[in-house]
Amino acid sequence: MGYRVAVVGATGNVGREMLNILAERQFPVDEVVALASRRxxxxxxSFGDTTLKCKDLEAFDFKGWDLSLWAVGSEATxxxxxxxxxxxxxxxxxxSLYRYDSDIPLIVPEVNPQAIHQVKNRNIIANPNCSTAQxxxxxxxLHDRxxxxRVVVxxxxxxSGAGKEGIDELWNQTKSIYNPTDDKPAxxxxxxxxxxxxxxxxxxxxDGQTKEEWKMVAETKKIVDPKIKVTATCVRVPVFVGHSEAVNIEFEDHLDEDEARDILREAPGVMVIDKREDGGYVTPxxxxxxxxxxxxxxxxxxTIDNGLNLWCVSDNLRKGAALNAVQIAELLGREVLKKG
Incomplete structure (x- = not known):
């Protein structure tokens, strides 16, 4: 027996990616519905080999549906x-609506899967910010070891973290650089x-932070450990898809870079590509x-007693959004709903 699943915001970048990943990972579904605004x-x-026609979120009755993946922004949510x-x-x-509510779990399945049982509080689970998740x-x-x-990132x-409008603006401005008569202002x-x-x-x-920087601080504390000190500088770059991060970590105990490399190679959801040669690293x-x-x-x-630096890259539409949401759904199915 599978699940009845609703994807809310199915016409957006993240909503479409949610449908793609549900199909790719063969999430056990009996029925999938795509929901969006009336317009x-x-x-x-697309959902796998099938085509779904979007239904109106405002008029939809969720009774009898097992779970829903939401990608419509805070106001509609x-x-x-x-x-x-x-x-x-x-x-x-x-x-970001529910991420900082103490009654609602904020989950990255590779990091704090035990929090899934808090779903019983409100029947809601929050997906973290894309830059935090990766x-x-x-x-x-590394924290466990x-x-x-302290983290400086x-x-x-x-x-793409700013949605379709962000992608379009980069595309149109790039073209306009080579056509001075076609100015595309920000x-x-x-x-x-x-x-x-x-x-x-x-x-x-x-205090001078941007909200994105504050999110990384608050969410890291909630997901990993409230004792960790975090400071962030968040920068938008002219890349269509894929977030990158330069991360400096200070530990209480010494951690050798070779041991850190070995630990990360065994960590769920992580792929280490680290060769000290031209091209021996991953880019967006x-x-x-x-x-x-x-x-x-x-x-x-x-420069510090127990410090490491690393470079972290991920597809923000996947691990930073849609993939993490589907992984939460998989965890929910295994630990709470337990159908089939």
Whole structure:
């Protein structure tokens, strides 16, 4: 026996990727429904070899459905998700709406799978921010061995993290660079993104952080360990898909770079590509479409007693969003719903 699954926001980048990954991983489904706003009613999306026509989220009755994967943003989630949860359909939400609610689990299955049992509190599970998800997959096995005290991370985040509008803006601005009569001013981003980098993701906060940077701090503490100190600088770069991170880690105990490499090679969800030669590392272009979080450039930090540096790359539409949501659904099925 399989599950009845709703994908909410099925016409967006993440929603489509959720459908792709459900099919690729052969998630046990009896029925799948694609939901979107009324303006997308009837829009066709792919699920494996089949084509689904989108139904209207506003008019949909979630009673009798087992679980739902949400990729519609906080405003729509706040409006419709509580009714789905109340109807008995578990909500796995990709927005930031529920991530910091103490009653709702924030889960990366490779890191804190035990939190899945908190779903019984509200029938809602939160999916973390894309930049956090890939980082904590790498941090957790190292934390278990040597206890992380502090993390300093600089991110290089692709435009797909800002949705289709971000992808379109990079594409159109890149073309306009070579056609001066076709000027494409910044709309989605605060400055030109083509051939540029922008140290600004989400809104600014009173202390000078951006909301994206704050998210990485708060979510790492909730998912891995509240004692870990985290500071982040989040940067948007002219890459279509794939987030990269330069991560500096300070441990309580010494951890040799060779042992760290071995630990990460055995860690779930991690692929180590780390050769000290030209091209012996992974870049965003190479990670697109892959499930793994790739780790390269593992090396000691000689400026502190117990420090390591590493380079972390992942497809943000997959591990940073859709894949993690499907992995949560798989975990939910094994540990809580237990059908079939």
């Amino acid at each position: 997308s009613l009837g829009t066709e999306v 706040k409006k419709y998700a509580p009714a789905a949860a109340k109807a008995g359909c578990v909500v796995i939400d990709n927005s 980082m904590v997959v790498a941090l957790k096995p 040597a206890t992380i005290k 600089s991110t290089y985040q692709s435009v 709309k989605k981003f605060t400055k030109q993104i083509a051939f540029n980098v922008i140290p600004h993701i989400d809104v600014f906060m009173e 272009v190479e990670c697109v479409g892959d499930f793994a979080t790739f780790i390269s450039r593992i090396r000691q930090d000689s």
